[in-house]
Amino acid sequence: ETGVTQSPTHLIKTRGQQVTLRCSSQSGHNTVSWYQQALGQGPQFIFQYYREEENGRGNFPPRFSGLQFPNYSSELNVNALELDDSALYLCASSLWDQGNQPQHFGDGTRLSIL
Amino acid sequence: DAKTTQPPSMDCAEGRAANLPCNHSTISGNEYVYWYRQIHSQGPQYIIHGLKNNETNEMASLIITEDRKSSTLILPHATLRDTAVYYCIVRSWGYQKVTFGTGTKLQVIP
Numbered sequence: 563e564t565g566v567t568q569s570p571t572h573l574i575k576t577r578g579q580q581v582t583l584r585c586s587s588q589s590g591h592n593t594v595s596w597y598q599q600a601l602g603q604g605p606q607f608i609f610q611y612y613r614e615e616e617n618g619r620g621n622f623p624p625r626f627s628g629l630q631f632p633n634y635s636s637e638l639n640v641n642a643l644e645l646d647d648s649a650l651y652l653c654a655s656s657l658w659d660q661g662n663q664p665q666h667f668g669d670g671t672r673l674s675i676l
Numbered sequence: 677d678a679k680t681t682q683p684p685s686m687d688c689a690e691g692r693a694a695n696l697p698c699n700h701s702t703i704s705g706n707e708y709v710y711w712y713r714q715i716h717s718q719g720p721q722y723i724i725h726g727l728k729n730n731e732t733n734e735m736a737s738l739i740i741t742e743d744r745k746s747s748t749l750i751l752p753h754a755t756l757r758d759t760a761v762y763y764c765i766v767r768s769w770g771y772q773k774v775t776f777g778t779g780t781k782l783q784v785i786p
Contacts, residue, residue, distance in 0.1 A: 566719070595771050604763055604776030605720065618770045652719050661708045661768040662727070667719030 566668035568653050574674045580641045583671045585653030587634040593617075594636040595665060596628060597652040605652055611636055612658050648675045680764045685781045688758075694751040696780050698764030701745045706768045709740060711749045713760040714779070720763065723749065754784045 567586045575581050587594055593612045597605035607620035611630035625641040634655070640647060650672050654665035681699040688694040700709065708727050712720040724731055724738045726747075731738045737750040751758055763779040 597776075602778070604778050606776070607771050607774055610771055654719075659769070661706060662725070664710065664722040664725055665771070666722060667712075669717075669719045 566653055566655050566666055568651075568668035568671050570671060571669070572672045572674075574676060575643050576676050577643055577645060579643050580639065581643060581673065583638040583640075583651050583653075583673070585636045585638070585655075585668060587636070587655035588666050591655035591657055591666070592634050593656050593658045594630055594634065595654045595656075596636070596638045597654065598622070598647075599650040599652060599670070601649075608638070643675050645675050648673060679775050680766060680777060682762070682764055682777065682780045684778065685783070687783050687785055688751075688754045690756060690784055690786050691753055694749075694754040694758065694782060694784070696749040696751075696762050696764075696782065697746065698749070699746045700764070700766045703744050703766050704768065707766045708768070709738065709744075709747050710765050710767065711736070711738065712763045712765070712776075713758075714763065715760045720776075723762075754782075756784050756786065758782065759784045 566588050569584045595610040596608040599605045608622050609619040610617045614630045627639045629637045650670040652670045654667045656665040657663045708725050710725040711723040714720045724736050726738045739748045761779040761781050763776050765774050767774045
């Protein structure tokens, strides 16, 4: 069973730039969620994708957007990067459910904004 | 979705049971209790979840009170590799209202 993989592991960008982060779901999973984790904080939900559509969003502005592909892999895109976007970005996959399916996380992409 | 309250830190002697509490007093009837842990520089790892009944797997046991307002995660024989931040969350459908909070930092002491 292949787990959740994310790329790249580390990335450095400057303010105003755009970034794309990638995630491959665990085999058999059809739902992907993205989280932002600032240093010393718990993960904060950004959005979830199911059937290639956004299925729920946390308190993040529209410059955070995503895609899910037919093979259930996903991308997180962030435009107009700000210093506060520096964080660990986590991807998690699961089966679509009514609450009883656990998410499985990748090890994240560490994004630093200069 | 309900929010959870956890102590910020706990210590446990190696080989002893670690009991990590979580309060979720506003939990709804269809919300599950989930536990994850995060070891430094890694993504969160799923441990266990439950709705009403106590649950056990190869990693841990989950004890949920009868009124479901609190729960305890039990690591029966803590090892140094169990040192991590432990998160308790509650959820039903979707994750958009889930709050991970800052969790409990468990330090296992030799």
